[in-house]
Amino acid sequence: MTYQNTLAFAQQCDREDPLAHFRSKFLLPKDDKGNPQIYLCGNSLGLQPVTTKQYIENELTDWAKHGVEGHTDAEHPWLPYHEFLTNSMAKIVGAKPSEVVMMNTLTTNLHLMMVSFYQPTKTKYKIVIESDAFPSDKYAMESQLKFHGFDSKEGLVLWTPRDGEDLCRFEDLEKIMEEQGDEIALLMIGSTNYYSGQHFPLKKITELGHSHNCMVGFDLAHGAGNIQPDLHNTGADFAVWCSYKYLNSGPGSLGGCFVHERHADNKDLNRFAGWWGHNKETRFNMRHEFDALSGAEGWQLSNPPILSMAAIRASLDIYEEAGFDTIRAKSEKLTGYLEYLLDELDNDQIHIITPRDKAERGCQLSIQVKNANKDLHTKLTKAHVISDWREPDVIRVAPAPLYNNYEDVFEFVERLKNVL
Template identity: 50%
Template sequence: MKFENTLQFATEMDNNDSLRAFRNQFIFPQVNGKDVIYFTGNSLGLQPKIAKNYVDEIMKDWAELAVEGHFYAEKPWWDYHERLAKPLAKIVGAKPDEVSVMNTLTVNLHFLMVSFYKPNSKRFKIICEEKAFPSDQYMLQSQVRFHGYEPSESIIEIKKREGEHFWRTEDVISKIEEVGDELALVLIGGVNYYNGQVFEMESITKSAKSVGAMVGWDLAHAVGNVELKLNEWGVDFAAWCSYKYMNSGPGNVSGIYVNEKYLNRTDFNRFEGWWGTKKESRFLMKPIFEPIASADAWQVSNPAVLSLAPYLASLQLFEEVGMQALIEKQKLLTAYLEFVLQEVDKAVDSTFEIITPKSRGCQLSVFLHGEGRSIFDYLMKNGVIVDWREPNVIRLAPAPFYCSFEDMYRFGEILKTGILAE
């Protein structure tokens, strides 16, 4: 498609967008009396209008039924989490039994490490990406120390090549082969939070499995953003947060994936609690844990239904649209944003460097060479919500649920005005 950096072209694209009506399903903050141009769905998604109804329903049941809401609410609380498994399974490419919701992301990664990081004197090393999200780094370091190993000897970071802003798959695979039978685990962010790169999860998983290692993925920036086929790829485990592209609310509940081969087993390491026991015998208060035959066996405590409610509301929208339609729009919208940036770059005495490779979701990370934080401040004051990362990068994530082509055009005009005004 031949793009044009004009309002007329952007409007025509919006008019032909089959998902355009979903923009009205979300609540936009306002700046200067106008809806913002929102580029930070990779940090916190906008609130779906229906989310309040789902939360209010639980508050009403709590008021009218109190403890009986666990069993007699319209959506009983004791199995509320099960309603999320089927739609989530479609999004991550899993079977419903392989998916559960609980806790928060790093908590879940710690829980999953109990099951999938079992080092011994020979096989104890972990491969991750260089400068992974700090929470992942802290989690890995503490897990390694807990098992009596030194992070400097046990954690191997895959680095980018000199002068490049992205990782090469061949470098990841080469390192996996080099570490070989010393490798216990590969745990990488499926989409890098800083540069927006989508890792080749299928080939990396296959390579790690070929040397006998476990494979997990932190999908915080991938779920609801890119195509995932966790079961087909043979991934052992994964975890993700729900408040970015999944629009479930700040700091909300996390999701997990556990491959079906590890389900319904009593011979598998796992931190266990009451809510992971079989539903049929849960209230018999048996002294011996009997795991649910699904990923719910990793649950420890009863789910926080007030957190699950807005997640379920957002998943209703995903069910209506489908990931394929979202991905198709994501690709077109992000490509148009890239074009607009290039056109602005031509019009001003500045140089933009997009450090996100072509293997991407709906995020462009842009080095603003010659521009300081003042341009970020200008954008924010003029109703463009973006994310700043040191030393000189803005992250732009045009989420396809609620961002429009006109947003991309208007952003370009505001950016150009801000640079020329400096």
């Protein structure tokens, strides 16, 4: 696509956009005068689908109507409710349905996965993460090291950008594994870095980790619904994600979990068990010994919160209708247009630290501000742009392809130009 720096071009792109009508399926925040604000913060909290309220109210109606019998008699029975989400979610993350389950929240799932897939020995115990991983991941890794009796600082190996650079290089990860691979038990990498927006080569990382007899897991908090991680073919041992960012399920909603099918029936793996991971045929016969379900379902703990799952279902139904390949294709073009317009500003006060290669990023661009002046972000907010400031010096902007359009991107850069 050859971009043009005009409102007419942006509006023409919107008229030709096959996903344009999906914008009306979301509730856009409005300013004090009732005008839609420019919302570019789906990487932090996705917008509410119009249907979410009805999906939740349907479950409230069935609860009022059926009471406990709603587990079997509701329009969408509560006992198997998580299964209504599985096929759509599996497509979005590139997995087999048996490898995916929606449950708990992201960091809870990460700890559950660590129980099974972080099995340190006295000599092979270290964990590799990217140096600027999301803090919750770092805290989780440090606590796991402490739990197993290791020094949390010495046992955590950081994959770090080179001096003067913002992005991690794969060859530097190779060097880490070459030098310390015999001591490393787990590679636990954020698939798409929350700060820089860099999307890492998941298959290459997995193959590298496995070649050194390490387990490999990914945090898809900024990947699920944004990029296609192709988890099954990537071969990762596990992955975890949240659903409230690009998956639009509401603040604090449930997370998701992937366990590769080669581990599906490995009952020798340690796990923290709960009754919802037990054989469905005997789950309600309370006197059976634990019998883990096959696949990712076997890591479930408790019966799930139905109201939260109803919100997830509302969003996943939109993804199913739009098709993830189509969503991703628009995302690449839309973020490409944002990149083009930012370059057109030719302003040395800001620069993009996110990779220029569309295969190495999702929809987010991270705009680094010279001298770390948060005033710029404050002025954008006053100009009715909802974006995200991350210390020390980055404004994160994420045009989500389901509800953002080319005119949003054009107007954002016009307002940025004004406040600059």
